[in-house]
Amino acid sequence: MNQEPNNQDNLERRRELLREEEAFRLQQEQGRLESAKRNTTFAWIINSISFFVGLLEILLALRFILRVSGANNKNAFAQFIYDISEPFVAPFSTLFVSPVTGGGSNIFDLNVLVAIVVYALLGWLAIAFVQYIRGR
Numbered sequence: 001m002n003q004e005p006n007n008q009d010n011l012e013r014r015r016e017l018l019r020e021e022e023a024f025r026l027q028q029e030q031g032r033l034e035s036a037k038r039n040t041t042f043a044w045i046i047n048s049i050s051f052f053v054g055l056l057e058i059l060l061a062l063r064f065i066l067r068v069s070g071a072n073n074k075n076a077f078a079q080f081i082y083d084i085s086e087p088f089v090a091p092f093s094t095l096f097v098s099p100v101t102g103g104g105s106n107i108f109d110l111n112v113l114v115a116i117v118v119y120a121l122l123g124w125l126a127i128a129f130v131q132y133i134r135g136r
Contacts, residue, residue, distance in 0.1 A: 039134070042133075046131070049127050053119060056088060060112055060119070061116065064109055064113065067109045088115060088119070092111040092115045094111075095111050096110040096114070098110050
């Protein structure tokens with residue numbers, strides 16, 4: 001039995017094994033690349049939700065601060081904040097009667113506080129849902 005390392009059959013078998021190994025590595029790398037793309041997309045969605053919910057929270061907090069401090073309704077900045085935040089506070093506008101002090105100028109708007117909490121919870125739920133889908 002002659003088994004030389006340079007035998008033509010052995011060389012062909014080694015080349016075939018190398019090709020199979022390269023194909024396997026390529027398949028693994030493609031899988032990693034697809035996984036990275038998917039993770040990047042989910043990270044972008046989560047960051048977008050966080051950004052928009054954070055922006056809404058800041059807007060509602062500004063509205064609350066302006067109302068509790070008795071800001072002038074005729075001021076352009078205060079009117080802008082009130083106009084922009086009104087659609088987000090509207091679902092909660094008749095939930096509670098807000099206490100008024102300072103001759104009616106200072107309003108402790110409980111409805112805005114409820115809106116802040118509800119939107120924070122909705123944002124958290126949206127992020128949790130996206131992470132659940134991501135995990136599957």
